[in-house]
Each structure stands twice: as C-alpha cells, then as structure tokens.
Amino acid sequence: MRNSRKNKKSSLPLLLVKIFILTIFVSSIVKAAIGEVTVVKSEHETTKLQQEITQMQSHNEKLKSQNKNLQDKIKENELSYKETSLKAKxxxxxxxxxxxxxxxxxxxxxxxxxxxxxxxxxxxxxxxxxxxxxxxxxxxxxxxxxxxxxxxxxxxxxxxxxxxxxxxxxxxxxxxxxxxxxxxxxxxxxxxxxxxxxxxxxxxxxxxxxxxxxxxxxxxxxxxxxxxxxxxxxxxxxxxxxxxxxxxxxxxxxxxxxxxxxxxxxxxxxxxxxxxxxxxxxxxxxxxxxxxxxxxxx
Known part of the structure; x- marks a missing residue:
C-alpha cells in the first residue's frame, strides 16, 4: 500500500511535465495554423487590392480615351463653326x-x-x-x-x-x-x-x-x-x-x-x-x- 502511494507521488511530476510539453506543442500548432490563415488572408487581400488597382487603371484609361475623343469633337465643332462664320452673313x-x-x-x-x-x-x-x-x-x-x-x-x-x-x-x-x-x-x-x-x-x-x-x-x-x-x-x-x-x-x-x-x-x-x-x-x-x-x- 505504501509502495503504491509512493509510485503515485513520483508519477505526478512526470504527468505535469507531459501536460506542460503537450500544452507547448498544441500552442505551437495553433500559432502555426493562425499564421498560415493570416498569410492566406493577407495574400487574398493583396490579390483583391491588385485587382481593384487594375480595374481603376483600366477605368482611368477609358476616361482618358473618352476625354480625348470629346476634346477632338469640340475642336472639330469649333473649326466648323469658324468656317461657317466666315462664309455666313x-x-x-x-x-x-x-x-x-x-x-x-x-x-x-x-x-x-x-x-x-x-x-x-x-x-x-x-x-x-x-x-x-x-x-x-x-x-x-x-x-x-x-x-x-x-x-x-x-x-x-x-x-x-x-x-x-x-x-x-x-x-x-x-x-x-x-x-x-x-x-x-x-x-x-x-x-x-x-x-x-x-x-x-x-x-x-x-x-x-x-x-x-x-x-x-x-x-x-x-x-x-x-x-x-x-x-x-x-x-x-x-x-x-x-x-x-x-x-x-x-x-x-x-x-x-x-x-x-x-x-x-x-x-x-x-x-x-x-x-x-x-x-x-x-x-x-x-x-x-x-x-x-x-x-x-x-
């Protein structure tokens, strides 16, 4: 009976050590998992941001093209008006x-x-x-x-x-x-x-x-x-x-x-x-x- 109690007492510190090691191991796994999720999320946000930038650049180029066409039409109309003015009474x-x-x-x-x-x-x-x-x-x-x-x-x-x-x-x-x-x-x-x-x-x-x-x-x-x-x-x-x-x-x-x-x-x-x-x-x-x-x- 005494030996049994002694064995239980001696095994308790060992159990605590195992629990501690297990806790550290689990914590490391959790941190690694969180890190991976963060990296994936960051990569996703970066990709999304790049797509938005590309869309904005494309839209900006489209606006530039439309503005140039509008300016060209205005110049054509001005020239047409001046020519008409010279001919008209x-x-x-x-x-x-x-x-x-x-x-x-x-x-x-x-x-x-x-x-x-x-x-x-x-x-x-x-x-x-x-x-x-x-x-x-x-x-x-x-x-x-x-x-x-x-x-x-x-x-x-x-x-x-x-x-x-x-x-x-x-x-x-x-x-x-x-x-x-x-x-x-x-x-x-x-x-x-x-x-x-x-x-x-x-x-x-x-x-x-x-x-x-x-x-x-x-x-x-x-x-x-x-x-x-x-x-x-x-x-x-x-x-x-x-x-x-x-x-x-x-x-x-x-x-x-x-x-x-x-x-x-x-x-x-x-x-x-x-x-x-x-x-x-x-x-x-x-x-x-x-x-x-x-x-x-x-």
Whole structure:
C-alpha cells in the first residue's frame, strides 16, 4: 500500500511535465495554423487590392480615351463653326449706353424673334434688375465704361482702365458672371472729343493699355444714325441699317438704348425682318468675332 502511494507521488511530476510539453506543442500548432490563415488572408487581400488597382487603371484609361475623343469633337465643332462664320452673313445687333426704360421692350422683341444681341452698357445702380434680365436672356453684357464721362475716362489710360474695371465688378456682382472683356470706347476709338481731356495721343495710350489688360474693342461698320438726332426718324434708322448691312457679310450694327431713343425700338422689328430677307443670321459678339476698328485720329 505504501509502495503504491509512493509510485503515485513520483508519477505526478512526470504527468505535469507531459501536460506542460503537450500544452507547448498544441500552442505551437495553433500559432502555426493562425499564421498560415493570416498569410492566406493577407495574400487574398493583396490579390483583391491588385485587382481593384487594375480595374481603376483600366477605368482611368477609358476616361482618358473618352476625354480625348470629346476634346477632338469640340475642336472639330469649333473649326466648323469658324468656317461657317466666315462664309455666313452674320448680323450683330449692338445697343450702347443702356440699360434704360426701353430695355425691356428691346428684350421682348429679341425674344419674339429668338435673337441674341450685345448690350454695351454703363453703370446705372438703380436699374440693376435690367442687367440681370439681359444676361439671363442669353445676351452679351459688354463694357462701355461705368460713367461714360469723357472728362473723367479720357484724362489718362489708368483712369479709363479704372472706370472699365469698376463696371466689370458691378456687372459681376449682379450677374455672378466673369467679365467677357468685350469693350466699346465712348465715341468710338477714333473720337476726337477725348483730345480735350487727355491730349492728341490719349486714344493711342488708352487702346494700348486696354489691350494689355486683355480687352478686345469693337467699333462698328453699320451706323443706324439714331445718335444723329435726339429722336431720329424711324424710317431713316431702318433705311440706314439695311443699306449699310447689304454691303458687308459681317454687320456690326450700332444702335442706342437710351430713354429718348424710342424710334430705335420701333425700328427694330423692321430691321430684323429686313436683315433676314438679306440672308443674315444673328449672333452676339465674342473675342473670336471679327472686329471693325477705326483708324485712331491724332
């Protein structure tokens, strides 16, 4: 009996050692298994990530190809438009000095004929809504200086530039649109009244300054003569526009949007109809448009 107890006592440490060794062995196997699972999982994630990268690269190449095709089509359309513009008879209706109480009626007539025009405006804070209606109608808002005061704008190139920039900021505030840098000089680029305030070289200096500032200026090659009288006869306006327009393929037509110029508004439907009969289509001025420019008088 005593020997049996002694044997049990002596075998207990051996059993503990075996259990310990077995535990270490099992733990090693478990760790190895976990490591293998982790490696397999990592390899799977790496493969999946590589596949996603490949798909993204393929999609990116596809987008590049589509973008190139789109750019090519845009260039083709631009070339086609320019070629058509050179061949077509195009009339550009332009209205100086507005907006005024006549602006809404002008816009109404233009809408009836589905025609866009260019408005060379000045700064009239009380008529802010009219600028927005012009822009919202798809017409061009162009710069005719903020003040249109010869004695102020034509004293120096810098003064002229400041007045133009003032109008740009005013129009952007109202419409939310950036300036198009389309400009018409008060009195035209060949006016001589400016000499009274800035000397005989003033227009040369102003034009050089504004060209550097990125503006393109437009004079005109068709004069409606509505500025030749306080309120010109309607029939004279129609006759002047249609006669002069018949002698050119690109008619940049000078008219005025001032309160007294009610006969200009009355003449507008006949002018549009007459130009259509002559084969003209209508467009707004842009930097790509042919620009008649007078010889500067010194």
């Amino acid at each position: 195009i009339a550009y209706l332009t209205f100086d000095d507005g907006p005024s109480k006549n602006t809404l009626e002008i816009l109404k007539i233009l809408k009836q004929y589905d025609i866009k025009a260019t408005f060379f405006v000045n700064g009239h804070p009380a008529l802010r809504d009219l600028y927005k209606q012009i822009a919202d109608g798809g017409h061009a808002l162009a710069n005719h200086t903020y003040s249109h005061e010869y004695k102020d704008v034509y004293t120096s190139p810098d003064n002229f530039n400041n007045d133009v920039k003032k109008l740009d900021a005013f129009l952007t505030e109202i419409t939310g649109k950036e300036p198009n840098h389309i400009l018409r000089y008060p009195g035209g680029s060949n006016n001589t009244i400016s000499h009274n305030y800035g000397g005989k070289e003033i227009m040369t200096g102003v034009i050089k300054k504004m060209t550097i500032e990125g503006y393109k200026y437009f004079d005109w090659n068709v004069d409606s003569t509505d500025a030749s009288a306080y309120r010109q006869d309607k029939n004279k306006i129609v006759h002047a526009v249609l006669t002069e327009s018949s002698q050119t393929k690109h008619a940049i037509i000078l008219m005025h949007d001032l309160a007294p110029k009610t006969t200009t508004v009355q003449a507008l439907p006949e002018i549009i109809e007459g130009l259509k009969n002559q084969g003209f289509i209508f467009d707004i001025l842009s930097k790509d448009t042919y620009a008649p420019q007078f010889n500067v008088v010194k």
